[in-house]
Amino acid sequence: MLDWKQDPHRRYNPLTREWVLVSPHRTQRPWQGQVESDDAPQQPEYDPECYLCPGNTRAGGVRNPNYTSTFVFDNDFAALKPDTPLDRFEREGLLIAESEPGICRVVCFSPRHNLTIANMQPGDLRKVVDAWVEQYGELGRHPLIRYVQIFENRGAMMGASNPHPHCQIWSSHAVPNEVAKEQASQLAWGEARGACLLCQYAKLEQAAGDRMVEENASFLTVVPFWAIWPFETMVISKRHLSAIDGLSEAERDGLADILKRITARYDRLFQVSFPYSLGFHQRPTDGSRHEEWHLHLHFYPPLLRSATVRKFLVGYEMLATPQRDITPEAAAGRLREL
Numbered sequence: 001m002l003d004w005k006q007d008p009h010r011r012y013n014p015l016t017r018e019w020v021l022v023s024p025h026r027t028q029r030p031w032q033g034q035v036e037s038d039d040a041p042q043q044p045e046y047d048p049e050c051y052l053c054p055g056n057t058r059a060g061g062v063r064n065p066n067y068t069s070t071f072v073f074d075n076d077f078a079a080l081k082p083d084t085p086l087d088r089f090e091r092e093g094l095l096i097a098e099s100e101p102g103i104c105r106v107v108c109f110s111p112r113h114n115l116t117i118a119n120m121q122p123g124d125l126r127k128v129v130d131a132w133v134e135q136y137g138e139l140g141r142h143p144l145i146r147y148v149q150i151f152e153n154r155g156a157m158m159g160a161s162n163p164h165p166h167c168q169i170w171s172s173h174a175v176p177n178e179v180a181k182e183q184a185s186q187l188a189w190g191e192a193r194g195a196c197l198l199c200q201y202a203k204l205e206q207a208a209g210d211r212m213v214e215e216n217a218s219f220l221t222v223v224p225f226w227a228i229w230p231f232e233t234m235v236i237s238k239r240h241l242s243a244i245d246g247l248s249e250a251e252r253d254g255l256a257d258i259l260k261r262i263t264a265r266y267d268r269l270f271q272v273s274f275p276y277s278l279g280f281h282q283r284p285t286d287g288s289r290h291e292e293w294h295l296h297l298h299f300y301p302p303l304l305r306s307a308t309v310r311k312f313l314v315g316y317e318m319l320a321t322p323q324r325d326i327t328p329e330a331a332a333g334r335l336r337e338l
């Protein structure tokens with residue numbers, strides 16, 4: 001009999017239809033690799049050098065208003081531009097390129113430079129949720145925009161350029177890779193089984209319990225059975241909703257609550273302001289109903305065993321298959337305890 005807690009095995013991700021290698025016995029191995037410093041020194045409430053703080057001038061020369069809650073602006077260094085003409089290039093099916101119009105924005109969560117989701121007030125976080133819903137609607141209504149990707153890079157380790165609490169929105173003409181994979185899987189699942197993949201998965205995890213981190217009335221947080229990052233989690237809406245524009249008032253509060261809870265758990269895990277990339281996955285804004293889509297968020301945090309030892313996706317993982325050491329069940333157990 002295989003010992004699923006100890007023996008090497010691989011697990012299937014039904015959302016991407018890809019595999020992850022799980023090697024729990026490797027947590028025994030010694031570590032002499034790179035140790036990074038905790039890059040989150042105490043921050044002031046207002047930083048005169050910060051380009052996101054109220055009243056300061058941004059790199060592009062524009063001055064921020066003296067905003068008092070959330071603040072949204074067009075990214076001064078946007079990766080996508082709305083006036084890009086539609087065009088396509090192809091040679092023998094080998095060289096293919098498409099133009100990519102889009103709109104990139106930055107959302108400041110709070111005027112206070114030294115806050116994070118974990119230590120913002122629930123009422124203020126609710127305003128962030130409202131800003132996300134508004135932006136999803138506004139950008140999604142643009143005739144060229146078919147997907148609105150809301151994401152946050154938290155911490156210098158994840159490439160965040162600034163500790164001021166903020167996220168980015170990249171909205172594009174094309175549906176991005178990860179979203180397209182999940183969409184195809186959810187669609188195929190629905191066609192084959194007449195059910196929603198994530199509705200079914202959420203119920204299964206609630207019943208099993210060992211990968212559950214927590215839940216409130218509207219959302220649940222699990223370490224997915226197929227997680228790649230050591231303390232990866234997925235936040236899933238309990239109701240079958242295709243996107244954040246379907247959230248009720250109570251569910252918007254519920255989203256703010258569950259995000260504050262999981263980020264607070266992360267911060268307690270290694271006693272550090274926990275780095276991660278966070279992102280919503282939801283219905284493309286191409287005008288179709290997309291009943292197959294089930295609203296969820298992914299947290300991809302890199303820390304592995306302390307504030308200073310992180311996971312990299314290199315070697316075998318770049319060339320073959322992603323791999324994890326600590327089991328998702330053990331990771332969920334640790335997060336639940338905090």
Ligand code: H2U
Nearest residue numbers: 051058059060075076077153160161162
């Ligand atoms: P990150 O911390 O995830 O890098 O997000 C910050 C974004 O803010 C980044 O995309 C933009 C950068 O282009 N930015 C401006 O739009 N104006 C500025 O003055 C500096 C940074």
Ligand code: ZN
Nearest residue numbers: 050053113164
């Ligand atoms: Zn700031």
